[in-house]
Amino acid sequence: MVVTTGSDGITPRDGWSSRSAFIFAAVGSAVGLGNLWRFPAEAGANGGGAFVLFYILCVVLIGLPILLSETLIGRHGQASAPESVRRMAYESKKSKHWGGLASLGVLGAFMVLSFYCVVGGWVLYYIGVFAQDLFTSGLVGGAFEGRPPGDIEALLPGLFGNGMLMAGLNFVFLAITLYFVSRGVSSGIEFVATWLMPAFFALFLAITVYGAFTGAFSEALSYLFTFHPEKLTGSVMLAAVGQAFFSLSLGVAGMITYGAYVGRDLNLAGTSLIIGAADTAVALLAGLCIFPIVFAAGLEANGGPGLMFQTLPIAFQQMPAGSFVGLLFFIMVGFAALTSSVGLLEAPTAWTKEKFNLSRVTASSLVAFGALVLGTMAALSFNDLADFHPLDFIPIFAGQGMFDVLDGLTAKFFMPIGAILTSIFVGWVADQRLIDGENGLSGGLHKFWRFLVRWLCPAVLTVILVVGIFPSITGAGSGG
Template identity: 60%
Template sequence: MPVLLSEMLIGRHGGSSAVESAKKVARDSNASTLWSLLASFGVLGAFLILSFYCVVAGWVLYYVGVFASDFVTALSGNFAGGALAGMDQAAIEGLFPGLLGNPGMLIGLHALFMAITLFFVARGVSGGIEIVAVWLMPAFFILFLGITVYSLFSGALGETMSFLFAFNPDRLFHGDVMLAGLGQAFFSLSLGSALMITYGAYAGRETNLANSTAIIAVADTGVAIMAGLCIFPIVFAAGLDAGSGPGLMFVSLPVAFQAMPFGSLIGLLFFVMVGFAALTSSVALLEAPASWLMHRFNIARAPAAIIIAALAFAVGTLAALGYNLLSDVHPLGFWPAFAGLDILDSLDAISGKILLPLSGLLTAIFTGWIADRRLVDAENGIDGGIHVLWRFLIAWLCPLALAAILIVGLWPTA
């Protein structure tokens, strides 16, 4: 929350792109404008994430199509039956590897999702981005709530509650679990990627940034808990592995939907919901570098968005080919911790383990030690005793925590 508030206040004070906003805060604090690197790293991170994020979102579109076709088939047969009728578990589990092995389909789905993202960003804040926020987010939550209620009543609720909420201090303090939790909270709030600095520039002077930060953090945590209550009852009811990583969504859940009543409909609604959520994120990821390009080179919004989207599509195409034609390419092979990563995972490592934590670390140091205190206090909306806590967190605890995340990410055995 302190880093989130820092990014938002930098954006509102600057009122421009993330990089230009950081420069303005630095100038108004009589500090070097090199501190704008905190935003530059974030913009680059957002660009790299956008490039492979739209590839992954293309996988979601694929499953929307699979379940849409299955739902149409179910309407003419046993509507209340499970999904993917006539397919056994091995066939369903084979859908995802089959997709990854098809470069044409991967690139086509990647292009489609990138084009949808570009459409909303090119239309501007009020004509595009606000439409995503005003219409797609409520639609997402309605679907989310509906599927969660269905999952709770039809899935393994008891096992889910124990899995999510049983307190086990041995597990909590085992290995790097605490740092993994810190990292998850950091990335879940889109910190370090210049997104919140960019969106902070759109906040009016009447907006209390401290209150907004609290609302965002509470809502983000609430959605995370709901996601667990939505997914794991289905997983446990089907006897699937809860720790199967990305395969949980694209391999395990389709298998689970097959065995559920109304599985075709639930599967379709689930992947539509995930698609809505992915689009809200991709729009933000494109907006940050597009905003930088607009202000840096005085380019209109639409051309700037097209340029960034085209470049991200090109990089993302390489990531998609990394699952098939370029599967032997390992860009970070020189780094022992990342030696076996394919192209997409390498992009993820560069952005998630280096650029984002580094940007967050610089932001905390800049706000806690470098930026003018009167400027920061005038923007953050904090007063009273909480202000002392805020200063301690942003100046001491946050830099230490982010430095630990950065070090462990780069050297896992450190």
Template identity: 50%
Template sequence: MAAGSQGVGEQWSSRTAFLLAAVGAAVGLGNIWRFPTLAGESGGGAFVLIYVLCVALIGLPLLLAETLIGRAGGHNADSVGSIAEVAELSGRSKSWSIFGGIGLVTIFLILSFYSVVAGWVLYYVWLSAADFLGSLMAGNPLAGAFTGMSQDQVTGMMGELFANPFQLILQHAIFMGLTLAIVAVGVTGGIERAAKWMMPGFFGLLILITIYSAFTGDFGAAMSFLFTPDFSKLSPAVINDALGQACFSLSVGGAILITYGSYVPRHVRLGPTAVMIAAVDTGVAIMAGLMIFPIVFSAGLDPAGGPGLIFQTLPVAFQQMPAGALVGFAFFILIFFAALSSSIALLEAPVAFVIRRFRIGRRLAASLVALAAFLIGVACALGYNVLSDVRPLWFWPTFADADILDSIDDITGKIGLPLAGLGVAIFTGWRASRRLVEAELDMSRGMFLIWHALVAWLAPVMVFLILLFGLVPSLLA
């Protein structure tokens, strides 16, 4: 087979389709929830500055590396097969594909608990929908959210959900079922079609709520918080968080971009498309901050609210705002779109592997993978109630206190993703055929040399540090 040849498998119908699907994979809870949380906990502007630099210098080069591997080994349509194919075309050992396997297992495990967390979002969609409907029936469509409830009652809704194993598992099942329904249809008929209607809706809601937040919240305080760097807030831990968030947000280190890259037609230029994906993803993260923090500051709440920022702090803020019931409902729909677009990508990558490896149909493969992830997710959900005393990694001091969900989150985020990303960086920068890589990228000589230096030298060092500090967090003290 010629280098970079394209197989007869499924493809995106156009560059726009790939762009929407890849942006959908990147834009998820990491942008809307994790980025504002980390920015709030890390002092704002200094974190944002380091984050943007990490995206440009490390995240974007790795995004491009994974996408080109996917297309170069495209007929395999999965991370393991694609890396093996590129290795063979480069005269290297196929054992490099182990890093594709690590990424594949990692995102499968991420899917298992991601669906549980997305179930929380779905639960708040139901709550906010009922709240807004109640305000309409009362003839007051501009009412604040959850009128008649105390602040303790509003913040306590999350605790009530965690204490109800049936509700947690039900929301998890519904969300996983929605993800399965889309992936089982196929690339063009399912994933691409979902991206084409879901992503415009996501961006429309993001813009509208940000405008609303700017006019009704303390937009000046949010701008100052996000764009005035306070370098006294910088520490090795903050820099490491920014670097990790840049890679996590762009889906670098998993098998997603390799799988999605395998569906990219030959006429699509990867370089400009990757730049656009990274730019949109970063823009969404920053807009999420501009959407959330004006509301938080206006209500006099703590921007360093941590994981409860979305599910506890903001619902309290919506209580105090005009049309808070409507805005709260729109806000959780927005997060739901972000969660679903990412979960589709998380499911598609292992499904592509199962289809190729076991030669079975897409619907059966998708059903088996989704069921396995669902069952692991059930254990994660029960870790908040029935199995709350279980500590799976009790023998590992770094993770000894983590519950079931947090244990999987720690293993995947601090070990799986960095390890897979490190392998891809070394393979692309040092072992893959230079001729094959240049042919896939089709960029000027100068731009190629800059990209290659970032992938071969800077990215491995920085991703290794993520791995090292994840395993030995005391080094950041």
């Protein structure tokens, strides 16, 4: 239990029971579909090794400084993300309107949650598909025996065409997320993180080892880590920066919120390094888990978003015990997706609870209901609402349905703007004595971190913001 002092005296605040609990929860929030789905797809679409090596560099120079900045704001403020920023601004004798930067992040987290649970529903669907296949075909053979690859590839479009099923799966995934968040930090969020993250890593390593012995592991290793300088183009670098930023779930107030539950005895710099290293390791292992299976089946690595949901199921067809391995794989993905969705729901729940003096159950239920409304519209944008384009009047959103609009708004606007404002606030606005008392750094490392937060992070993130809004400037697109 973390204790914080409020205007009415000292009141108890639910918090992490230990350092390891915070690390598991923070890693669980960061490690999600961005690592398992987006990273291999991005690596495959952007030439492998050049993308991967530049991605690692971006995690160190961009991701970790912002991650530490967000957690130290939360730990100092000991409140919801907007209130934590306001408290630091007040103590720094600056305008409390700086709390708006975290309010933007809270709104971003709410919007990401609304479409993230739709994708979580896809994962539940594939868990069911592989479980059914395992039950009917047995443990020994490959997945979907006797079915042509075209039928397997058609599973995802078939799901997209069923609006009722899509909306129902979104509801189930969101309901599971709500259950854990409504139980509180130590009894709910910490519980799901400390149980599911070890299970996730065990399954992850088991499938990676399986792929190493049954797939084209050396080919995948070469693909991911052989550096070809000619492939390091501007679009590849932008994609790597964007992936490093998005994979750590920065700019959506989640790490500020989680930081508020951290005790004063924890070194935030060292903990942020562990979180960043774990997140990066999962992304790299995702490539070593997926690509050996894909290459061994003679399939292409540049399948984009369809790599996980279309290419991989075809690859499982050609593997021994493919149904069983496929089932374990999607259960593993489901664990990662759930720990991330819990973090996304917690940020707006903490704000709603504090702002309107509501119980946790009421606050989380209200937020979840709002996310359900948006999420249902996002799910139906693949079918029944396919002709509904809410932001058709904005060129970069022309012709896009609700799912793509929510994704684009958060990725191109809310997340980079939130991270830019965070780096400016920590680097230039907040009293540096407050910052120095929280960040756990000293000497040359502290000076280097301050340089990154003040200069490099806002500059690079501004480039991401501009290119996201005006992709024709470089021809790089959105990096997705």
